[in-house]
Amino acid sequence: MFKKLPGDEARTLVSTTPDTAVVFRPAVVQTPAIITIVIFAWRLLAGLVRLTWRHPIALAVLTAPAVLGWLYGWRVALVAVTIPLSVLGPWALFDRPTFNAWIGWRLLAWWRLVWVYRRHWQPVMMISGLGRHLRGRDCLPRLLKVTCTSWADVVTVKMLSGQAVTDWADRTEHLAHGFGAASCRVTVARAGRLLLTFPRCDPLAVPLPAVSVPETPSVGPVEVGRQENVQPWRLKVHGTHVLVAGATGAGKGSVIWSAVRGLLPAVRAGLVELWALDPKLMELSYGRAVFGDRYAADPKECADLLDEAVSVMRERAGRFAGAQRSHVPTVDDPFILVIVDEVAFLTAYQSDKGLRQRITAALATLTTQGRAVGVGVLAALQDPRKEVMNIRNLFPDKIALRLDESEQVDMVLGDGARDRGALADHISPIPEQGAGVGFVRLETSPDPIRVRAAYVSDADIRHMVREHLAGEAA
Structure with missing residues (x-):
């Protein structure tokens, strides 16, 4: 069995054992602090732009009152919150489908992205075997977008280079339990991108009454x-x-x-x-x-x-x-x-x-x-x-x-x-x-x-x- 030795001790090692393998560790390069700061600032700026582009409504709902309160005081911020709520409340109460189409599902998608998928993405990917640890860093599939419907979350994912659809299809149970869903379905959006469907409820749980006999003759579907x-x-x-x-x-x-x-x-x-x-x-x-x-x-x-x-x-x-x-x-x-x-x-x-x-x-x-x-x-x-x-x-x-x-x-x-x-x-x-x-x-x-x-x-x-x-x- 081969023995692994630290890189610092290898230079003084004299071994006559033929099955001893000498392992050399690569030299560590110290990155200047200014480069680290620039990279961090660039990633932060790119993340803010991406967040604004993908979730403008959710971001505006959270940031607008805070900005108004900081500039004009808490009373102005309270008025700015009360007026939209007085409009959105009746809208959500009396016309729920259009409210959900324009605002409701977008807010829910943002919340599910932050609280469920982004928070658990790294451990689920690594434990399920869909992520890789290479050269001291975790290589993870990219979480692109979350879209909510009345019954499910649809998560758009960019696969790692070299992955296949079967790699994800074989781990649907891992993904479902990892994100707290009853099941997971994998479909191909386009080359390199997948759609993961996580049901939140079952719209087919209740038996359906017989469909009425059509009035007009048709052999179509x-x-x-x-x-x-x-x-x-x-x-x-x-x-x-x-x-x-x-x-x-x-x-x-x-x-x-x-x-x-x-x-x-x-x-x-x-x-x-x-x-x-x-x-x-x-x-x-x-x-x-x-x-x-x-x-x-x-x-x-x-x-x-x-x-x-x-x-x-x-x-x-x-x-x-x-x-x-x-x-x-x-x-x-x-x-x-x-x-x-x-x-x-x-x-x-x-x-x-x-x-x-x-x-x-x-x-x-x-x-x-x-x-x-x-x-x-x-x-x-x-x-x-x-x-x-x-x-x-x-x-x-x-x-x-x-x-x-x-x-x-x-x-x-x-x-x-x-x-x-x-x-x-x-x-x-x-x-x-x-x-x-x-x-x-x-x-x-x-x-x-x-x-x-x-x-x-x-x-x-x-x-x-x-x-x-x-x-x-x-």
Whole structure:
């Protein structure tokens, strides 16, 4: 084992031991005091300019009364504070959204920057391994900006040279606990810069009522719930295929029925046809009247219905070849949405090998060729393993509701989704808290989005069916 010796003793050292390593310490250069003062003054000035540029409102609120009190006395400073408060108080009370947009979130961002992130930045970075101690100094990622929304803090960070996104994605739990948040999600802003999202509250903690049936027919993205940023969650079904994975009671039925409710006016207008495969005879049977004769429960009937969808797809492809490359729903060529509840029962657990192969081949054909000619697939399953659903990668858009194991998250949403914050295995199994909550990964973005589907009760489904039959009768 090598022995390390101080640099001052090395000059007088005479050693005959071959395994003794002599370590020389570099000479220490004394920096003149004037240079140190100039550097400190320059950094102080640059910090004040940067603070003024980034947080002008917060800085003005704190410094203006102090300056007025110093120049004109405490009475003038008191008046200067009272007048704005008499205006800001009613503004915040009666028009909270605009007050928060202009002042509230900016003040909160400044406070969170100073009290939470700046104060704990150095120890969190060093302990989590995102910072480095080189040549006697700490090299830390740069904290650029904090932006507050109604539910989260968004922290903009400049990475150290040589760091990768995976270095941060692997340490989301360290970052979340270090800054006192429930979770942390990492997204790429641009080269070298990341956005760290730390939720302060959960806007999806309360179940959502069923979304109202639209008045105008549309096959565009249909509203099925709400995103974590309080914006509506609109699910694209035309021009894509959607896979919904979740454990028992995770809320797969809420996603399916919310999509059906959004498409119902288009169904009455003849622009959409809903084809349902219900091997469990439980979920889709409530709205059997909506599907008409395009409903199948027996495995053989399901295989026949899928083969018919493939025939329609190929007939359209023959007519569209050389004429059009995308589908526009019409009464003659409506958009066909094939809804498959518990697809694993048909593709893996079906005892008849011939039917299993027919169904798997038909689903693979539809998911690879169907969306260009107006045939989409909305499939739900509980077990996302490859041996259960070997065509899951053919679905461009994927939804992961509550899952039992952490490995299943990447099976559904793709590699690295859980490291980016899609903690679907941490969703609460209590129905009131976690039913319908999940993460969406779209074809156009690798970053998962946390959402919650609206709860569609049995009474909502029966009422929807009655209105649908009444509308068709009229």
